[in-house]
Amino acid sequence: MSNAVEIPFATTLLVRDTCLCLHAQRAARALARLFDEALRPVGLTNGQFSLMMSLNRPEPPPMGPVAKLLAMDQTTLTAALKPLQRKGWVDITTNPRDRRGRLLSLTAEGKAVLAAAVPIWESTHKALEDALPDGNGHRLRQDLLALA
Structure with missing residues (x-):
């Protein structure tokens, strides 16, 4: 005899339609x-x-601040x-x-690769922002920063 709990399908629809995490994952x-x-x-x-953009600084950054900026652990x-090091695009040196x-x-x-990528990023980003309501991403960025 099974004592499995049944979750109503209405709950599935509620999560599908309202879950901020799901919508953020899908958008990401x-x-x-x-x-x-x-790219x-x-x-x-x-x-x-x-x-690579996070490494584009006047002085080489340590791993910790880069990991924090990118919201990832050092591993x-x-x-x-x-792979970036193997391609010869990034150097890792002892502090x-x-x-x-x-x-x-x-x-x-x-x-040089990053410089070639920037115009592609700019045009793609502009097209994306133009497709947003009111044609800019300012509010979306604010909302995402508030959640981060």
Whole structure:
């Protein structure tokens, strides 16, 4: 004899229609696909573009602040850096102030790839914002930042 609890289908519909997490995940996947496709000609994914852009600083940043900015742990960041390092786009060096730490920087080739990607990102981003109600993403960005 089964004592399984039955969840009403109406609850499924309620979650489908109102769950902020579900809607954020769906939007994130759609945006990821859009930017992955747009950035493919320069050999980047949207995640790699964001990671490389986070390294575009006057001084090479340590791993901790980059991981925090990208909302990932350092193990995940290390894994994400490996293909960029293999392509010769990112350098990982020992921090001279703390030999246990690592500093991250773009190579000249990495900067060139990123420079080629920026106009693609700009045009894709503009088209996306133009498609939003009122033609800008300011409110959406504010709402997302409030949740982050």
